[in-house]
Amino acid sequence: MGCMTTSQTPIAMTIAGSEATGGAGAQADLKTFQALGVYGCLALTCIVSFDPKNGWAHRLTPVDQQTLRDQLEVNTTVYDLDAVKIGMLGSPDTIATVAEVLTEQKPRRIVLDPVLICKGQEPGAALDTDEALKAKILPLADFVTPNHFESLSLSGLEAIDTVEDLEKAARIIHERSGAAVLAKGGVRLDGDDAVDVFYDGQTTEVLSAPKIGEVQVAGAGCSLAAAVTAELAQGRTPLEAARAAKDFVTRGIEARISSHAPFDSLRQINRLA
Numbered sequence: 001m002g003c004m005t006t007s008q009t010p011i012a013m014t015i016a017g018s019e020a021t022g023g024a025g026a027q028a029d030l031k032t033f034q035a036l037g038v039y040g041c042l043a044l045t046c047i048v049s050f051d052p053k054n055g056w057a058h059r060l061t062p063v064d065q066q067t068l069r070d071q072l073e074v075n076t077t078v079y080d081l082d083a084v085k086i087g088m089l090g091s092p093d094t095i096a097t098v099a100e101v102l103t104e105q106k107p108r109r110i111v112l113d114p115v116l117i118c119k120g121q122e123p124g125a126a127l128d129t130d131e132a133l134k135a136k137i138l139p140l141a142d143f144v145t146p147n148h149f150e151s152l153s154l155s156g157l158e159a160i161d162t163v164e165d166l167e168k169a170a171r172i173i174h175e176r177s178g179a180a181v182l183a184k185g186g187v188r189l190d191g192d193d194a195v196d197v198f199y200d201g202q203t204t205e206v207l208s209a210p211k212i213g214e215v216q217v218a219g220a221g222c223s224l225a226a227a228v229t230a231e232l233a234q235g236r237t238p239l240e241a242a243r244a245a246k247d248f249v250t251r252g253i254e255a256r257i258s259s260h261a262p263f264d265s266l267r268q269i270n271r272l273a
């Protein structure tokens with residue numbers, strides 16, 4: 001099959017939702033893969049469009065389970081995937097489908113962006129989804145990229161206010177999941193730098209870069225996890241992948257696209273640009 005293709009280009013699949021404006025979700029993932037030299041394919045889980053007339057609330061249309069299953073089937077059949085990224089799943093049903101397929105045939109290098117709620121959603125709005133994600137998807141992950149809110153939820157800590165707290169959260173999440181963890185402090189911790197903590201059971205590394213601007217940037221979390229996925233697909237170690245991904249996101253925020261929403265969109269800058 002695939003006659004005469006001897007390409008060594010790494011291939012990654014994202015399992016993610018569409019976010020229409022292209023800032024976050026599957027669009028961000030595929031653009032990130034492309035920018036970092038990885039061929040991307042997609043299993044779409046849901047379609048999100050923010051509502052400009054209602055405070056940019058999420059309007060979410062799920063993809064039906066058979067259609068999701070079909071996409072997972074064809075992508076895992078057609079390619080020997082080098083890595084898989086899991087982004088927004090959106091419902092307990094989708095989580096069950098993805099967990100079932102990935103357990104039957106576990107791909108190499110699963111990166112989980114544990115999207116519990118999105119910017120603007122009510123915390124606690126989707127508790128059953130959160131619980132299903134922790135129970136069924138987290139154990140499959142080789143690498144996990146929780147933001148501040150997700151780190152609280154996954155670690156059970158009551159507060160994460162300092163870099164030391166974030167290190168503690170990363171250790172707890174590693175112990176619970178076995179995965180390498182990149183816990184993102186982002187703009188949530190005080191100070192001039194956006195600080196993230198990497199922990200894989202051996203190495204703790206604090207990654208920091210100056211905070212940029214005042215406007216929130218959509219797609220930073222998606223692009224970070226997608227960049228980790230792309231780097232792992234190319235054979236980098238988890239720590240190398242974390243460092244490269246942080247750098248990619250910092251450059252993408254610097255080059256962000258401004259918009260009429262209260263958040264800008266990260267722009268994925270080609271490694272060679």
Ligand code: PXL
Pocket residue numbers: 016017018019024025026048087088115118119219221222
């Ligand atoms: O940023 C998390 C995220 C992931 N995936 C989709 C989204 C969002 C946030 O809006 O819409 C599809």
